Amino acid sequence: MSEEPKTGVEDTFISHLVELRDRLVRASIGVLIVCGLLFLWPGPAHIYDFLARPMMSSLPPGAKMIATGVISPFLVPMKVTLLLAFILALPWVLYQVWAFIAPGLYLHEKKLIAPLVVSSSLLFLAGIAFCYFLVFGRVFKFINEFAPSSITVAPDIENYLDFVMSMCLAFGLTFEVPIVVIVLVRMGLVTLEKLKSTRPYVIVGSFVVAAIVTPPDVVSQFSLAVPMCLLFELGLLVAPLFVKVTQAPLEDASDA
Incomplete structure (x- = not known):
């Protein structure tokens, strides 16, 4: 008698593992398909040329630019293509994640998680676009103009890729500030009034973070710190609306 419930739990656990495996396989296939299409057009070389355009x-x-490694001219464009494929396939990957967790959620929890997943993805992509189209050109121009005339600027493609990835990651995470504010308020960890009172500390902290994660120039530091402050204010504006929309029925009844 005691083994029947145990067997049922094991079967449920195994079925969840199988479902997780299937979702991971589908997400990986989606990324590989996009990667294959990018290899056909425009090709890894053109993709890297586009990435290197600001420099x-x-x-x-x-x-x-120069390549100091023997296989760097081949390996670096391949890495860029794989990274771009993952970014382009991100909606499909997130859909697989959502399809896996959605059956176990209540209606109000779906209202909570779905907007967060979509908005966080869009904000992350917006941060990368902001960094590439608005920041890189000004930063590289400032650095190269600052360089002495006795120096020939010839960046290595691997170092350039590492720099671009770290900057894009920094700006992508920075644009997640509204999501952090919304989650803190929605979970009841911090009140909206408390966050508003910490505004001066947030401004100082934004410039400290920008000074740590960006190159030691004023342009890139301000380019990261100012959007961080503005996005914090955006989170303060959106948080009350999000809390109201995603309240559970019991929470609505208690508020009434």
């Missing part, structure tokens, strides 16, 4: 536009005419 190349700031270099003197005729200057080029």
